[in-house]
Amino acid sequence: MSDALAGVNSMVSGLTDSINNAISALQAQKEQEAAAAANVxxxxxxxxxxxxxxxxxxxxxxxxxxxxxxxxxxxxxxxxxxxxxxxxxxxxxxxxxxxxxxxxxxxxxxxxxxxxxxxxxxxxxxxxxxxxxxxxxxxxxxxxxxxxxxxxxxxxxxxxxxxxxxxxxxxxxxxxxxxxxxxQPDKSSSPYQMSTAQQTMLSGLNDAITSLSSISYGQTGTEKLLGSFNLFV
CATH class of the missing domain: 2.60.120.380 (Jelly Rolls)
Structure with a gap:
């Protein structure tokens, strides 16, 4: 009888330990999540x-x-x-x-x-x-x-x-x-309206195309590359 009782007590003790461990792990997880949330x-x-x-x-x-x-x-x-x-x-x-x-x-x-x-x-x-x-x-x-x-x-x-x-x-x-x-969309604007950066880039491209006349045809590759620096002056 005493052996049986000891066995039951051992089982109860083991179950209690398992529950306590699970609770501790859950509390630790919640603390970690709370700490992480505080730093977000x-x-x-x-x-x-x-x-x-x-x-x-x-x-x-x-x-x-x-x-x-x-x-x-x-x-x-x-x-x-x-x-x-x-x-x-x-x-x-x-x-x-x-x-x-x-x-x-x-x-x-x-x-x-x-x-x-x-x-x-x-x-x-x-x-x-x-x-x-x-x-x-x-x-x-x-x-x-x-x-x-x-x-x-x-x-x-x-x-x-x-x-x-x-x-x-x-x-x-x-x-x-x-x-x-x-x-909702702004009805006064076009979905294809350019951003400020795009408008600036297009303006620079137009200036570069206008300056193409500064490059004469028939130049060597080196001459043409050197002449292209004028596009950025």
Missing amino acids: QEFQKQVNKSSSNLQGQATDMGILAKNVTRLNVVSNLAANDKVDFYKFRVTSKGEATLGQVGDDGLRVQLMTRLGSVIADSNPDSGKDYEAFQKLQTGELTLDRGEYSLRVTREKGQSEKETMNYALQLQMGGYTQDYDTVAK
Whole structure:
């Protein structure tokens, strides 16, 4: 009887130790997460989405760096707004995680820079849907490069209804949290309007073309290169 009781006591003691160890590990994890959260830098920008429905005019979310950045975007598909595009750049190969909240009936696709679909939230998209499920659980590997997120309505959803959503991307942990609040397009601006830097570059190019008359034809390669310095004077 005493041996049986000793065995029970030993089992109870072992179970208690296991529970205490699990609680200690959980507390340590929470303390680490709290410490990490306290050191996170937060950034926010507000932008107007392009009125274009082309991937090339995607709104920039930022740079996705493994264990460094987390990218968030908050926006909506307004009435009669067919699609939103967001672009981001991955700095190194790793497993990405996509978080999504918002109204039901939204379709999210992850695409390459050239427009090929990698992952699709539509259950009827076969392997692309399987890839999307991996993306949600942090098991989809992305190579270094540029990517886009495409947000649309599922088939059958009314285009007259505004649909709100928020998307989040990360690779592992993060120390910098970037929020992009994407507002509706500015109707007074063209989606193809040049930036200040582009306008300056075009102006310089025009000046260079105007100066081409300073280079006479029939020169040797060396003479032509030396003469081209006049373009930058």
